[in-house]
Amino acid sequence: MALNKKTLIMGLATLATMGALFTASAASGTSTTNTTKTVAASSKVALVHINSATLQQLEKLPGIGKTLAESIIKARPFKNGTELMSKVHGIGPKLWAKIRPYVSFK
Numbered sequence: 025m026a027l028n029k030k031t032l033i034m035g036l037a038t039l040a041t042m043g044a045l046f047t048a049s050a051a052s053g054t055s056t057t058n059t060t061k062t063v064a065a066s067s068k069v070a071l072v073h074i075n076s077a078t079l080q081q082l083e084k085l086p087g088i089g090k091t092l093a094e095s096i097i098k099a100r101p102f103k104n105g106t107e108l109m110s111k112v113h114g115i116g117p118k119l120w121a122k123i124r125p126y127v128s129f130k
Contacts, residue, residue, distance in 0.1 A: 069126045074108065075101045085123045104129060 072081050074096065082093035092114050099111040105120050105127070115123075 071128055072126055073128045073130070075129065085126055087119050087122050102129060 069084055069086065070081075072085060074082075079090070079093050079097065082088055082096055083090060088096075092112065095112045095114065096108070099108075102108045102111065105124060108127075109115050109117065109120055
């Protein structure tokens with residue numbers, strides 16, 4: 025199975041982001057699962073189903089404005105965060121790490 029350059033880069037970026045989260049989690053003595061649940065539970069942002077959310081719901085995600093929300097809607101559907109990052113210009117590993125606790129693909 026051949027991988028194109030963009031898919032490979034996006035996959036590596038996702039792994040790097042995950043590695044950074046695990047490193048930070050290990051240093052603080054918490055698990056990333058607990059950290060993610062704590063962040064989601066302590067904020068005012070509701071879980072957003074990325075493949076069916078309205079423009080207004082997407083705009084409530086941290087770092088997502090009208091332009092990115094419109095781009096997300098145009099590029100649907102998405103299977104996962106890697107696909108979201110590869111299809112929507114402006115969503116990279118840093119922004120994905122910021123919105124991940126609030127996004128569902130199911």
